[in-house]
Amino acid sequence: MRAWVQTGFGGPEVRRLTEVAAPSPASDEVVVRVLAFALNRLDVLQRHEPVVPGMSVPHVAGMDFAGQVVSSGDPGLDGLVGSVVLVDPVVSCGECEYCLAETPTYCSAFQTIGSTRDGGMAELVSVPARNCTVVDVAAHDSARLAELAAVPVAGATAWRGLLGAGKLVAGETVVIPGAGSGLGAAGVQIALAHGATVITLVSGEQKKERALASGAHHVIDRTARPDWVAEVMTITGGRGADLVWDHVGGRFLGQALRATRPGGRVVLSGTTDGLDTQLHLPDLYQPGRSILGHGSYSRADMASAVAAFADGTFEIVIDSVWPFEQLAEAEARLESNDFFGKIVVLGPSFSTTTLDLSEHAA
The missing domain is CATH 3.40.50.720 (NAD(P)-binding Rossmann-like Domain)
Incomplete structure (x- = not known):
C-alpha cells in the first residue's frame, strides 16, 4: 500500500509517499481503508521534532480520519467489515479505572493514532475496533467524508x-x-x-x-x-x-x-x-x-460531538480539500496560517477531480 512516511525531522522533505507493507490487525483490531483525513497542528509540529513522548520515525501521521473497514483480526469483529467509520485516535487498555471512567488519555497504556502509532496518512491503517464509530455516510460521498474526518480532535x-x-x-x-x-x-x-x-x-x-x-x-x-x-x-x-x-x-x-x-x-x-x-x-x-x-475528553464527549454533527446540531467549517498526492501543499497551507477552518485530504481511492479543488491549487 501507499503511505506518507516520515523518516526524519524537518521540512516537508522528511515525509515521502512510498510503498509499505499493509497492516496486519491484532485480534481486537480492524483494518480501515482511509477515505479522508484532516490535518492538525500536531502533524506539522511532530514533523519538525518529536514533541510527543514515545513518537519515533519511521512514522505515518494523521490523527483525524474516516474510512471503511475492510478486514478484521477476529471473526467476532467481521460485522464491522464494510462499515464506514470515524476513528477516535486515543488508544488505551480499555480496562483500567481511567478507561472505565471514559477518560482514556489518563491510562498508563495511552497511545495516539497518528502520533505514537501509525495514523491515517495512508491507504490502510489498523485500529482497535472499540475506537470505531459507525456512521451513516456512503463510502463514495467525498464531500460528507471530508466534513466527517474533521470532527474528532477539534x-x-x-x-x-x-x-x-x-x-x-x-x-x-x-x-x-x-x-x-x-x-x-x-x-x-x-x-x-x-x-x-x-x-x-x-x-x-x-x-x-x-x-x-x-x-x-x-x-x-x-x-x-x-x-x-x-x-x-x-x-x-x-x-x-x-x-x-x-x-x-x-x-x-x-x-x-x-x-x-x-x-x-x-x-x-x-x-x-x-x-x-x-x-x-x-x-x-x-x-x-x-x-x-480542560482535562481529558472522554469517549462520551467524542460520541456526543459526532452525534451532534451527524444530526446537524453544529457544522464543521472546512477551509479546503486536497487530493492524497498533494499532502505537502495542504501542509504548507496549514503552516502559512492563511486558512479558515479545517484542511482535509482525501484518501487515495478518490481521484483528484472528485471535488472542485481549483481554488486551493495555487
Missing part, C-alpha cells in the same frame, strides 16, 4: 472545553480565540448551537468577514484592536464574558481572566502560544473568577 476538544469543563449554557456569553483555526471554528459552531452569544477573535479583515459569515455575533480583529479585553468589555457593557475558552495559553491566560465577569470562568485547553504565563493574582481571587483545566 469536535471532541471543543465539546469538552465548552460544555464539559466550561459548563456553557444557553444565554451565556463566551469568548473564543482563533476562529480561523479548526479548533476555534468548531468551538464557535458548538457554542452557537447551544444558544450562547459568541465573541470571537481573529487576525485580519478577511478572517473577520469569514467569522461573521460563520455566525459569530461579535468578531474582534486583533490586528486592528490589540486590546481585545477592552473590546470585550465594551461589547458586554462593562460586565465581561461568562466564559473565556483559552485554547492557546501563554500570556493569553492572564488577559482571559480580565475579560471575564466577576464569578466568571476561564477554561484552559491548550498551549500553542506558550507553556508558561504570568498572572496578576488579584484578577483571579478578588472577583472570584475560576481557571479550569
Whole structure:
C-alpha cells in the first residue's frame, strides 16, 4: 500500500509517499481503508521534532480520519467489515479505572493514532475496533467524508472545553480565540448551537468577514484592536464574558481572566502560544473568577460531538480539500496560517477531480 512516511525531522522533505507493507490487525483490531483525513497542528509540529513522548520515525501521521473497514483480526469483529467509520485516535487498555471512567488519555497504556502509532496518512491503517464509530455516510460521498474526518480532535476538544469543563449554557456569553483555526471554528459552531452569544477573535479583515459569515455575533480583529479585553468589555457593557475558552495559553491566560465577569470562568485547553504565563493574582481571587483545566475528553464527549454533527446540531467549517498526492501543499497551507477552518485530504481511492479543488491549487 501507499503511505506518507516520515523518516526524519524537518521540512516537508522528511515525509515521502512510498510503498509499505499493509497492516496486519491484532485480534481486537480492524483494518480501515482511509477515505479522508484532516490535518492538525500536531502533524506539522511532530514533523519538525518529536514533541510527543514515545513518537519515533519511521512514522505515518494523521490523527483525524474516516474510512471503511475492510478486514478484521477476529471473526467476532467481521460485522464491522464494510462499515464506514470515524476513528477516535486515543488508544488505551480499555480496562483500567481511567478507561472505565471514559477518560482514556489518563491510562498508563495511552497511545495516539497518528502520533505514537501509525495514523491515517495512508491507504490502510489498523485500529482497535472499540475506537470505531459507525456512521451513516456512503463510502463514495467525498464531500460528507471530508466534513466527517474533521470532527474528532477539534469536535471532541471543543465539546469538552465548552460544555464539559466550561459548563456553557444557553444565554451565556463566551469568548473564543482563533476562529480561523479548526479548533476555534468548531468551538464557535458548538457554542452557537447551544444558544450562547459568541465573541470571537481573529487576525485580519478577511478572517473577520469569514467569522461573521460563520455566525459569530461579535468578531474582534486583533490586528486592528490589540486590546481585545477592552473590546470585550465594551461589547458586554462593562460586565465581561461568562466564559473565556483559552485554547492557546501563554500570556493569553492572564488577559482571559480580565475579560471575564466577576464569578466568571476561564477554561484552559491548550498551549500553542506558550507553556508558561504570568498572572496578576488579584484578577483571579478578588472577583472570584475560576481557571479550569480542560482535562481529558472522554469517549462520551467524542460520541456526543459526532452525534451532534451527524444530526446537524453544529457544522464543521472546512477551509479546503486536497487530493492524497498533494499532502505537502495542504501542509504548507496549514503552516502559512492563511486558512479558515479545517484542511482535509482525501484518501487515495478518490481521484483528484472528485471535488472542485481549483481554488486551493495555487
